[in-house]
Amino acid sequence: MAVKVAINGFGTIGKRVAEAIVKQDDMELIGVTKTRPDYLAMAASKRGLLYVPENKLEDFKKADLEVAGTIDELFQKVDVVVDATPGGVGKEYKPLYEKYGVRAIFQGGEKHEVAGFSFSTLCNYDDAKDKQFVRVVSCNTTGLLRLLCTLNKEFGVERVRATIVRRGADPHETKKGPIDAIVPNPVTLPSHHGIDVRTVLPVDIATTAVVVPTTLMHVHVVNVILKEEVSRDQVIEALNKAPRILLVPTKISGIKDTAKLIEMARDMGRKRHDLYELAVFEESISVNGKELFLMQAVHQESIVTPENVDAIRAMFGLATKEESIRKTDESLGLVRTFDEVISKIASF
């Protein structure tokens, strides 16, 4: 029996998770919600998937959009709701999920306390079993945790200091900035990202963050003190072995910035140029004894898609961690090596 899934909020994350759900053989997409008519609502309507709040039915009728039902009706038809509403709005829906006894997966825009359990596949997949509420951590936290849980498993992590250089807005957003400034955000240190990491991996971590005028990806400049001395080759081997981490060699490829990483994803034929993998600039990896430096890039729009799919399997006990990673990554076409990247580009 496939798990019946609803997506609350058919925006940047919601549309990606909805499409990923359709690709899973153990899940079924029942509906998506929209609060305002727009072209995505038109597409959802055309597919018979559109559910809207009861008090918005009139707006959609005026826009000539057929709806499949109200969100209350939708939540009663499904086993789990992926809450992809804007940050802070998920909390408002929690009473409704409780009312209908439906499970829910919140996103990183909600506080840890809303779900009481924060999730990242490589770190704590098994602990999600039978939870009613799970929160998939944010894009930046997901990127940090994929790296840190991999390093922690292999070598032990003693201390982490990282600077998050955040994109100012997503590509489609025209009302957000900055467009000509570098913004310490927050200016009071540390930033919440390190604190958020600790909701999943209890480790000595402090992060700082600035926002810059770009839309494509975030970049993390990471400094880690490991529990044992390592060689650069050992770090590279560990990252190469880990799923969802892609080492990108700059010199031979010419891929030396976030713009080129996204061009690579475009050339790979990834829908919406999504890069689900955490991209580590291979040449940036520098090791001295127990100390490691590296720079990594996070595609903020898509990196949490695989984790949302896994979270469903984890909550319902549908598969082991390894099995879920395999199914999710195969269905979404994730790669583990740069050679696979080249093969995808060559396969037009």
Next chain:
Amino acid sequence: MAVKVAINGFGTIGKRVAEAIVKQDDMELIGVTKTRPDYLAMAASKRGLLYVPENKLEDFKKADLEVAGTIDELFQKVDVVVDATPGGVGKEYKPLYEKYGVRAIFQGGEKHEVAGFSFSTLCNYDDAKDKQFVRVVSCNTTGLLRLLCTLNKEFGVERVRATIVRRGADPHETKKGPIDAIVPNPVTLPSHHGIDVRTVLPVDIATTAVVVPTTLMHVHVVNVILKEEVSRDQVIEALNKAPRILLVPTKISGIKDTAKLIEMARDMGRKRHDLYELAVFEESISVNGKELFLMQAVHQESIVTPENVDAIRAMFGLATKEESIRKTDESLGLVRTFDEVISKIASF
């Protein structure tokens, strides 16, 4: 017998035309050229398509990239070369095309005189027959000509004044600007775009251009005096009927800028978010007697792809104009109506 095609320059235009050629049943992609090793060269090599200048063989050997041959060898194997080298470089290759008696299609970065014939499908398809050299006009000129040849056929065009608001760089380019200025470019009026339009359609046109800090698309603010009085509905009907022009309604869709147009292309699943269609903001169409105003957007990376494919058919007499448009547009998945856009988005 399929026409054998080489792509000289496997960059922004070259990779798109190469992939389009592979989709045609009357053409065969024989090889592509690169002058420097990078990840696209790696992909071309993996597919056995990589040809390089003889004096660069050593560079590719050092980069451990297998090549299929030299560019001289490639040009002797094919019927036509699509020259997608950087602007001004195509001219340097012309003697080589002449030496091997191979036909060539230049891009809009070359002067009209290099080919002696400038091409735009909706305007002068039939005149390309049996030409050795053809130049597909630039992205901006292609956008203007799709509009103007459509209007000219329906109503006659008396005079055109247009301002071209140009993107500063393509998404992958990190060494070009501006990044915080609006640049009159050129500051001496008029700009070359109108002059370029006249290499295809002899009409009273003057254009001006500014460059702005964005990467996604160009926007044209167009003012046309028609030869007869028309209604707004007649203009909309003419544009709706025309191939490769897509009217985008803003109010019902929320698509109100170039960022949202590109998000729409991403949601449609277009590879590299390519938007081959000239996108006209429907609400911008304003008519008063013989005078028409509108705003349209041009995806600079991809809009000339269909015209390059057509140019091959036109030169070799493979198909009528209508038949070529049909084959090209079907193979690339072009749409004519916004309803088709919604269907594509709904078909995940």
